[in-house]
Amino acid sequence: MLFEEFDPLKGKTLQILDQDGKIVNDKLVPKIKKDTLMKMYHTMVLGRIADEKALQFQRQGRMLTYAPNHGQEAAQLGSIAAMDDDDWLVLAFREMNAMLYKGVTLEQSFLYWLGNEWGSRFNDDVKVLPINVPIGSQISHAAGLAYAAKLKGTKEVAIAYIGDGGTSHGEFHEGMSFASAYDLPMIVIIQNNQYAISTPREKTIKSKTLAQKAIAYGIPGIQVDGNDPLAMYLATETARERALKGEGPTLIEAVTYRMGPHTTSDNPKLYREDSEVEEWEKKDPLKRFKKYLIDKKYWTDKKDEDLHETSKKEVLDTFKKVENSGEVDLEDIFKYTYESLTPELEKQMKYYQEFLNEEGAK
Amino acid sequence: MAVKTILQAINEALDQAMEKDESVVVYGEDVGFEGGVFRTTAGLQKKYGEGRVFDTPIAEAAIAGSAVGMAINGLKPVVEMQFSGFSLPAYNQVVTHVARFRNRSRGKYHLPMVIRMPYGGGVKALEHHSESLETLYAHIPGLKLVIPSTPYDAKGLTMAAINDPDPVIIMEPKRIYRAFKQDIPDEPYEVEIGKARMVKEGKDITIIAWGALVREVEKAMKTLDVDAEIIDLRTIAPMDTEAIIKSVKKTGRVLVVHEAYKSFGPAAEIISRVNEEAFFYLEAAPRRLAGFDVTVPLPKGEGHFIISPEQIAYEVKKLMAEKA
Numbered sequence: 001m002l003f004e005e006f007d008p009l010k011g012k013t014l015q016i017l018d019q020d021g022k023i024v025n026d027k028l029v030p031k032i033k034k035d036t037l038m039k040m041y042h043t044m045v046l047g048r049i050a051d052e053k054a055l056q057f058q059r060q061g062r063m064l065t066y067a068p069n070h071g072q073e074a075a076q077l078g079s080i081a082a083m084d085d086d087d088w089l090v091l092a093f094r095e096m097n098a099m100l101y102k103g104v105t106l107e108q109s110f111l112y113w114l115g116n117e118w119g120s121r122f123n124d125d126v127k128v129l130p131i132n133v134p135i136g137s138q139i140s141h142a143a144g145l146a147y148a149a150k151l152k153g154t155k156e157v158a159i160a161y162i163g164d165g166g167t168s169h170g171e172f173h174e175g176m177s178f179a180s181a182y183d184l185p186m187i188v189i190i191q192n193n194q195y196a197i198s199t200p201r202e203k204t205i206k207s208k209t210l211a212q213k214a215i216a217y218g219i220p221g222i223q224v225d226g227n228d229p230l231a232m233y234l235a236t237e238t239a240r241e242r243a244l245k246g247e248g249p250t251l252i253e254a255v256t257y258r259m260g261p262h263t264t265s266d267n268p269k270l271y272r273e274d275s276e277v278e279e280w281e282k283k284d285p286l287k288r289f290k291k292y293l294i295d296k297k298y299w300t301d302k303k304d305e306d307l308h309e310t311s312k313k314e315v316l317d318t319f320k321k322v323e324n325s326g327e328v329d330l331e332d333i334f335k336y337t338y339e340s341l342t343p344e345l346e347k348q349m350k351y352y353q354e355f356l357n358e359e360g361a362k
Numbered sequence: 363m364a365v366k367t368i369l370q371a372i373n374e375a376l377d378q379a380m381e382k383d384e385s386v387v388v389y390g391e392d393v394g395f396e397g398g399v400f401r402t403t404a405g406l407q408k409k410y411g412e413g414r415v416f417d418t419p420i421a422e423a424a425i426a427g428s429a430v431g432m433a434i435n436g437l438k439p440v441v442e443m444q445f446s447g448f449s450l451p452a453y454n455q456v457v458t459h460v461a462r463f464r465n466r467s468r469g470k471y472h473l474p475m476v477i478r479m480p481y482g483g484g485v486k487a488l489e490h491h492s493e494s495l496e497t498l499y500a501h502i503p504g505l506k507l508v509i510p511s512t513p514y515d516a517k518g519l520t521m522a523a524i525n526d527p528d529p530v531i532i533m534e535p536k537r538i539y540r541a542f543k544q545d546i547p548d549e550p551y552e553v554e555i556g557k558a559r560m561v562k563e564g565k566d567i568t569i570i571a572w573g574a575l576v577r578e579v580e581k582a583m584k585t586l587d588v589d590a591e592i593i594d595l596r597t598i599a600p601m602d603t604e605a606i607i608k609s610v611k612k613t614g615r616v617l618v619v620h621e622a623y624k625s626f627g628p629a630a631e632i633i634s635r636v637n638e639e640a641f642f643y644l645e646a647a648p649r650r651l652a653g654f655d656v657t658v659p660l661p662k663g664e665g666h667f668i669i670s671p672e673q674i675a676y677e678v679k680k681l682m683a684e685k686a
Contacts, residue, residue, distance in 0.1 A: 088435070121468035129434070130466050134458045140424040141459070144431020144439075151387070151413050152436065171454070174424035181419055336465040337503050339472065339527040342556070342600035 003220035008211035015225040021291025030234040047097035058264040068260035074285030075254035078232025089128040090142040090160040110322040139175025146184035157185040165196025180217040183248035193258035198271040214251035226254025227285040369539040371513035375520035390442030422452035433473040446481035447490035461504030480536035486661040494621040500599040507598040511576040513544040518553025535573035558602040564591035567615040582674035614645035624652035646684035
């Protein structure tokens with residue numbers, strides 16, 4: 001029903017909570033437990049602060065290249081909160097909020113952005129694939145996870161994230177085509193943050209919406225206000241129900257905005273106006289979600305201040321710990337290439353160890 | 363024991379693996395109903411159903427990429443690239459993901475998956491159907507690459523690849539898919555990945571080859587009065603350096619024969635290892651006989667490109683005449 005009503009060709013965008021934190025569509029408010037709402041909000045605050053600090057540390061030369069999430073929190077948390085523990089999360093690279101919600105620790109996340117593979121080694125029970133840097137290739141990973149779930153008869157659904165620019169990639173098409181051909185339990189969230197690095201979405205994609213790309217695959221697509229956590233939740237929850245019924249994948253376009261740069265290496269002031277950024281500032285997902293929770297009597301300004309304080313402390317403590325964690329061991333760079341070291345790798349590792357022993361450490 | 367071609371041997375390996383292990387799935391373009399353009403997978407869909415043996419969209423990247431997801435989620439995918447020349451759209455997946463997931467996740471995820479691809483020339487095929495691209499795959503850390511040259515090895519290596527915890531690429535020499543038969547065991551068995559095969563012991567020269575060219579080397583040596591030690595490398599990566607060095611130390615001469623392009627090809631790597639570890643045992647400069655560095659010619663010109671027994675004999679004579 002939802003997907004029929006919000007057929008992408010009808011020019012509608014799903015919104016439940018407007019930018020002032022007011023419910024604009026009573027009938028569609030999803031039933032979300034208080035605990036879940038609060039976990040979403042806690043993660044949002046933690047994610048926002050971690051993001052701000054990561055940028056700051058990068059400017060201070062204490063952090064490597066980082067891809068900020070600021071502005072895209074609701075697109076991620078609204079969707080991931082509608083998923084089950086048993087579901088798989090398949091990332092692009094700008095999904096720290098979704099990762100944190102799904103059980104990746106802040107420490108692991110910072111470790112990754114500080115250039116350590118252990119930051120992609122999540123705990124055993126966390127069904128999250130590591131960050132995927134090449135564009136678009138994660139969609140078929142999700143399709144494969146979903147295929148296995150379907151064949152084994154388990155109730156797992158794979159949710160994958162991609163940016164608007166990523167939908168230009170051939171692998172997006174291949175993965176979507178593959179998943180739709182076999183009705184796989186998969187959900188793809190396009191975080192349409194308006195820019196592919198510096199190139200505006202309108203310059204690279206002719207289609208009016210990104211949601212309508214679903215039509216080519218014979219599956220539902222829906223355009224959602226990506227800064228509205230309730231709308232993102234509802235769309236994802238509905239897509240998940242379809243997936244579990246064996247009806248196949250769904251494509252969800254979250255219309256959002258990347259408040260920061262693509263990564264710390266680019267300068268958005270070169271390619272967009274401040275006025276545009278200010279307009280999106282008014283649509284901030286965090287502010288509207290907080291307002292909603294306060295109106296619902298789930299939250300207070302005082303509690304919010306405390307949460308900000310404890311989150312800030314958590315972020316700073318975690319970062320310091322990670323910053324002082326040092327280099328990986330020599331053995332570590334060899335050990336995970338294959339199940340066991342090949343004779344050649346043994347030789348290469350031994351050679352370097354001898355060099356270090358004879359000439360002293362670097 | 364039963365007499366089988368390479369093609370039948372691979373089919374038997376897949377069949378037995380699927381029978382033994384429910385998690386093994388086989389898919390690719392036209393692989394299910396038709397059994398593949400070479401019929402390597404014939405009969406499997408009928409026996410194991412469309413869930414485990416299926417035809418895919420013509421989308422090599424999705425074939426390799428979905429195998430990544432399946433392997434992470436408990437299956438053992440054995441996928442087919444219809445021709446090695448068409449594996450290139452999947453190269454991104456293979457290099458950026460298939461080869462790296464174990465390392466990226468510090469061992470949390472590993473990919474027990476197999477990619478099969480027919481390769482090589484000599485069958486008068488269309489453009490992009492005849493290349494020998496083993497260098498591209500052997501160069502990438504995290505991948506294993508095997509090339510059988512006999513029905514016995516074809517079955518044993520395929521079995522070993524399916525049971526291997528790491529991703530294995532099998533390049534199948536399509537020129538000899540049906541060229542000859544061999545008596546091979548009916549029961550499942552493995553040929554160890556990473557070990558070369560001693561085709562024939564000898565003392566005058568070491569000749570290293572793989573795939574369809576092993577037989578061409580054997581043919582060539584029948585025409586010469588030279589006692590060659592012939593090694594079928596069998597696994598291109600990780601390479602059995604020990605077997606090569608041991609042999610070269612005995613013979614003092616080495617010729618590497620491969621269909622892959624000469625420059626930067628596997629022979630360059632093999633000869634480097636010989637130089638590093640057996641230089642002072644050499645009685646002549648190592649030689650390589652390889653594909654010319656040209657786009658593989660279409661059938662009317664392919665005769666010039668294909669390495670013949672005569673050419674191999676010519677190289678061996680030159681090498682034997684040389685003195686350090």
